[in-house]
Amino acid sequence: MVLELIGRTRLILLQHLVPEGSARILLKLEYEKPTGSMKDRMALAMVEAAEADGRLLPGGSVVEYTGGSTGVSLAFVCAAKRFPLQIVTSEAASKEKRDHMSALGAQLTLVPSPTGETTKEMILEMIETARALASAPGSYWTDQLNNHDQVSSYARMADEISEQANGRFSAFVQSVGTCGSLRGVSTRLREHDEAVHIVAVEPEESAVLSGESSGSHKIEGTGAGFVVPLWDESLADKIQTVSTREAMATARQLARQEGVFAGTSTGANVAVALRIAERLGPDQTVVTVAVDSGMKYLSTELYSGP
Numbered sequence: 001m002v003l004e005l006i007g008r009t010r011l012i013l014l015q016h017l018v019p020e021g022s023a024r025i026l027l028k029l030e031y032e033k034p035t036g037s038m039k040d041r042m043a044l045a046m047v048e049a050a051e052a053d054g055r056l057l058p059g060g061s062v063v064e065y066t067g068g069s070t071g072v073s074l075a076f077v078c079a080a081k082r083f084p085l086q087i088v089t090s091e092a093a094s095k096e097k098r099d100h101m102s103a104l105g106a107q108l109t110l111v112p113s114p115t116g117e118t119t120k121e122m123i124l125e126m127i128e129t130a131r132a133l134a135s136a137p138g139s140y141w142t143d144q145l146n147n148h149d150q151v152s153s154y155a156r157m158a159d160e161i162s163e164q165a166n167g168r169f170s171a172f173v174q175s176v177g178t179c180g181s182l183r184g185v186s187t188r189l190r191e192h193d194e195a196v197h198i199v200a201v202e203p204e205e206s207a208v209l210s211g212e213s214s215g216s217h218k219i220e221g222t223g224a225g226f227v228v229p230l231w232d233e234s235l236a237d238k239i240q241t242v243s244t245r246e247a248m249a250t251a252r253q254l255a256r257q258e259g260v261f262a263g264t265s266t267g268a269n270v271a272v273a274l275r276i277a278e279r280l281g282p283d284q285t286v287v288t289v290a291v292d293s294g295m296k297y298l299s300t301e302l303y304s305g306p
Helices: 039-053 069-081 095-103 120-133 148-164 180-192 244-258 264-280
Strands: 011-013 024-029 061-065 085-090 107-111 139-141 171-175 197-203 238-242 285-290
Touching (some): 011 148, 024 264, 039 069, 039 148, 061 069, 061 120, 069 085, 069 095, 085 095, 107 120, 148 180, 171 264, 180 197, 197 264, 238 264, 264 285
Parallel strands (some): 024 285, 061 085, 171 197, 171 285
Antiparallel strands (some): 011 024
């Protein structure tokens, strides 16, 4: 079955982008998933948990709000399982993501984003729109920001990382969207090695986890503009911020110097991983994540510019 393709992505060593004297950086290629995104893990976990306990019944439908990748992954899972899906998203999500959701059979409701950027107000409007759609009989709202079912899927990802790195890693770096991945991976990695240093990443323009004001940015899938429910300060030893500009520049460097074609949040992850690697020095290992494929961003300024 096509859903069996989710999981077991490769962990590769960056060869050219990391300066001499820095720790090595291992990158988990989550874009090897069927939809080209890490979110396939969480979409399958949320749907299967709801099927198992009766929240989602045969003949029912699924509703979600999303910045894009979660919606694509849910569309993939729901198509394979034959569940109708209603997605609330916005123009802040790339056209590729919106087209991909539609191609997989999802019905889209668009919330306006006048600037084309992610803002707190836009996210909150998407949530309330999804809440209204989910009031229809037979609907199951996955409600990703509050859904703990996703965490176990990322714990399995942490097991893969530990096995592939032979248990040798000093730090793990991951950007925060729903915080499901950071929560699942960091908790399990600490079970493998309690000394591992966990670094959370958020947009510089909307650094609410760092105690700053919310703002608009273009690092899709991150920075909701408020402290998300799955976040807990104990999850990370440090929070670092990255501007949209630096995240995009690093993603382009990753493509041109390493052949790793990924999205803006991956650029943010690698930008911070490079800082941590420089601080740690040689004989140490930093692990981070290629969250999704650059194919999802070809129409955006990430890859449409110089």
